Amino acid sequence: QVQLVESGGGLVQPGGSLRLSCVGSRGLFGVNAMGWYRQATGKQREFVANITTGDNTNYADSVKGRFTISTDGAKNAVSLQMNSLKPEDTAVYYCNADIGKAHFNYWGQGTQVTVSS
Numbered sequence: 127q128v129q130l131v132e133s134g135g136g137l138v139q140p141g142g143s144l145r146l147s148c149v150g151s152r153g154l155f156g157v158n159a160m161g162w163y164r165q166a167t168g169k170q171r172e173f174v175a176n177i178t179t180g181d182n183t184n185y186a187d188s189v190k191g192r193f194t195i196s197t198d199g200a201k202n203a204v205s206l207q208m209n210s211l212k213p214e215d216t217a218v219y220y221c222n223a224d225i226g227k228a229h230f231n232y233w234g235q236g237t238q239v240t241v242s243s
Contacts, residue, residue: 128154128232130221135237142211142241148221148234149203158224160197160204164217164239171220175206188214211241 129151138144146162154160161176161184175185175195183195194207204221221234 128152128223128225130223130232130234132219132221132234132237135219135239137240137242138211139243140211140213140241143207143209144211144239145208146206146219146221146237146239147203148205150223154200154202154223154225156226157202158226158229160224161195161222162204162206162219163222164215164219165236166214166217169217174219176222176224177204208239211239213241215239216241 130148131151132148134144134146136144159176159178162174163171164174165171173186174189175193177183177195177197192210197204217239218236219239220236223232
């Protein structure tokens with residue numbers, strides 16, 4: 127069973143930074159991509175960023191230039207460096223792993239990010 131464990135959320139003032147981390151608890155194999163999604167209260171879950179096996183990165187327009195995704199060489203862990211945070215970045219952030227030929231999606235438990243003064 128794939129388990130993704132997240133850490134790094136919290137409360138930060140506008141303009142501040144946070145770094146989220148996610149690691150596969152038992153090692154991950156056959157990873158196509160790892161990434162982050164977020165869900166604000168009363169809204170649907172939305173894509174934030176991902177990184178593929180070829181180290182290609184993709185970002186939502188709303189976070190381009192502010193967020194940076196990175197992974198370890200084995201694609202067993204993924205991090206999201208979030209800079210210049212805005213109140214509209216407030217959400218629960220979920221780690222995602224796309225694994226195998228069938229592209230199964232696995233999710234972490236979520237970590238709260240709150241941007242407020």
